[in-house]
Amino acid sequence: MKKIIAGAAYVVGDAIDTDQIIPAEHLVYSLSDAEERRYYGRYALSGVPQGQQGLPYGDRPFTAPNAFRSEYAIVVGGSNFGCGSSREHAPFALQEAGCAAVVAESYARIFYRNAVDGGFIVPFESIERLLERVRTGDLLEIDTSLGKLSNRTTGEEFLLKPLGDVADILKAGNVFEFARQAGFMPA
Amino acid sequence: MTITEKILARRAGRDRVAPGDNIWVDVDILMTHDVCGPPTIDIFRREFGADAAPWDKEKLVIIPDHYIFTKNHHANRNVELLRAFAAEHDLPYYYDPGTPNYKGVCHMALAEEGFNLPGSLLIGTDSHTCTSGAFGMFSTGVGNTDAALIMGTGKIWLKVPETMRFVFEGSLPPYLMAKDLILQVIGDIGTDGGTYRALEFDGEAVYDLPVHERMTLTNMAIEAGGKNGIIPPDEKTFEYVRERTDRAFEPVYGDPGARCHSVRRYRVEEIEPLVAKPHSPDNRATVSEVAGTRLDRAYVGSCTGGKLEDFVAAANILRGQEVAIDTYIVPATTWIGEQLHSTRVEGDTLYEIFERSGCKLGQASCAACLGGPSDTFGRTHGSEVVISTTNRNFPGRMGSKQASVYLASPYTVAASALSGRITDPREALV
Numbered sequence A: 001m002k003k004i005i006a007g008a009a010y011v012v013g014d015a016i017d018t019d020q021i022i023p024a025e026h027l028v029y030s031l032s033d034a035e036e037r038r039y040y041g042r043y044a045l046s047g048v049p050q051g052q053q054g055l056p057y058g059d060r061p062f063t064a065p066n067a068f069r070s071e072y073a074i075v076v077g078g079s080n081f082g083c084g085s086s087r088e089h090a091p092f093a094l095q096e097a098g099c100a101a102v103v104a105e106s107y108a109r110i111f112y113r114n115a116v117d118g119g120f121i122v123p124f125e126s127i128e129r130l131l132e133r134v135r136t137g138d139l140l141e142i143d144t145s146l147g148k149l150s151n152r153t154t155g156e157e158f159l160l161k162p163l164g165d166v167a168d169i170l171k172a173g174n175v176f177e178f179a180r181q182a183g184f185m186p187a
Numbered sequence B: 001m002t003i004t005e006k007i008l009a010r011r012a013g014r015d016r017v018a019p020g021d022n023i024w025v026d027v028d029i030l031m032t033h034d035v036c037g038p039p040t041i042d043i044f045r046r047e048f049g050a051d052a053a054p055w056d057k058e059k060l061v062i063i064p065d066h067y068i069f070t071k072n073h074h075a076n077r078n079v080e081l082l083r084a085f086a087a088e089h090d091l092p093y094y095y096d097p098g099t100p101n102y103k104g105v106c107h108m109a110l111a112e113e114g115f116n117l118p119g120s121l122l123i124g125t126d127s128h129t130c131t132s133g134a135f136g137m138f139s140t141g142v143g144n145t146d147a148a149l150i151m152g153t154g155k156i157w158l159k160v161p162e163t164m165r166f167v168f169e170g171s172l173p174p175y176l177m178a179k180d181l182i183l184q185v186i187g188d189i190g191t192d193g194g195t196y197r198a199l200e201f202d203g204e205a206v207y208d209l210p211v212h213e214r215m216t217l218t219n220m221a222i223e224a225g226g227k228n229g230i231i232p233p234d235e236k237t238f239e240y241v242r243e244r245t246d247r248a249f250e251p252v253y254g255d256p257g258a259r260c261h262s263v264r265r266y267r268v269e270e271i272e273p274l275v276a277k278p279h280s281p282d283n284r285a286t287v288s289e290v291a292g293t294r295l296d297r298a299y300v301g302s303c304t305g306g307k308l309e310d311f312v313a314a315a316n317i318l319r320g321q322e323v324a325i326d327t328y329i330v331p332a333t334t335w336i337g338e339q340l341h342s343t344r345v346e347g348d349t350l351y352e353i354f355e356r357s358g359c360k361l362g363q364a365s366c367a368a369c370l371g372g373p374s375d376t377f378g379r380t381h382g383s384e385v386v387i388s389t390t391n392r393n394f395p396g397r398m399g400s401k402q403a404s405v406y407l408a409s410p411y412t413v414a415a416s417a418l419s420g421r422i423t424d425p426r427e428a429l430v
């Protein structure tokens, strides 16, 4: 986990479920093939309905049409981010698009777990609701060791909840490294 | 300790655990399917070596079910990858599409094949893995990474959840089904009301339900964010299991008065037939509140609404009448598909009843429950308004982002199929 995660914000609403993060029809691509996996970046967050894509504007796709990488590095969401299916393709798609962190009020547990155990993105929980305080395109900076989010565009600062137990897995890199350190897997 | 805590303690090799504890547990069964199996295998090979073998062949169950009847070549390739992996390791529990061994929807197949054992711990790469909890076991869904770690080691870390109890008292009126009960719960607590928690169901109305109907309750625990759903086992559970397997099991029960997060009690006579309106399973309304809403399509299928009991319920209403809108019938498993030809309602087989009333019958699989490739049976492509016995109605879930999906019991779906408008099943069940 990097000490500083910085980049442009992409703002979405509450209950962004895994079908919005990566629509089921795209789950057929290989996650390991270098050529095919890029499509997860292309279709990341493509299931978010028109009018809600990149708040407050509503018409800004996360990944530009025909691109494979997003220009946004930090997704800001409301409550119950990642609800729905268990598909690990969801945090993977965000990572593949170039996203490094999500800041949401709360998460569905499987998404949270997948994000951490696979080492795809860092899922931060915000203390206050940020949807109305951050606009898509604002420049954000997260200090992961201090647990602080700065909005460079507005000059506002927000505290994030501590990562707790999962910080050990995030520091190890993923659950395999963590399991090796715990002695459940041969090094 | 609650039943969930006791099972976790047992599989962690400890005397006690408490909510919030992070523990490593031994997994009894790992289940995966065609969407998450191939990437799980990729990660497993990356971490454990290209020739590594699964930790225990007897405990790995692979059930392709999601994208089966499609021409999409990526989807077909996923099934081929599973087939090759099963052959390479000589896996005894791989259910190959296109052969008599093919089963259909994984959660139902796990039950039918006797993998759901009271007191055991099952992990699957599918969020509805919580379904198996209807057998008094711990079950939950995980992603590919966690599954790959289990495939190599048989272990997973879990945070012990707090338990929310839901007690259903009274006897179920003839127009209600398990689906109405769970929509009541999800409407009450919301799609994140059970996040990180165990949802435990009991009460006489739950024990009156056949085992398959109980699975509808635990299936949708995830729709409230729950980690697992669980129903303490009874004689019906044991009978169901013994008819299907001779594997040994040891049931577990919670201590009376075990500490819980909360207890909610319901009198089932007071519950109304319910729907979840678009676009969230907690967007509850009574059927009477939305009665008359115009529909384009009805759908009876999936792990939660494509069981034999669901088709018997639908047939009771459809028998001798014609549907007014496109109505899709998709059995969860091939066994259920066979039962459509042998189970009768007043002399006619379910299959005959559905055919005569103008339904479209599909093959056992997940089908349009989650949209899927564009040639998937029953998938939405436009702004259809659908009433469905499935478990999710998020935007785009059944294919098209513009479609609107109402979730309801098979009674309500069938009654609505006849009129083309949302209809109270009590009107059709006289």
Ligand code: SF4
Pocket: B066, B105, B106, B107, B126, B128, B301, B302, B303, B304, B365, B366, B369, B370, B391
């Ligand atoms: S039927 Fe639907 S909910 Fe059930 S496993 Fe298949 S896709 Fe998931």
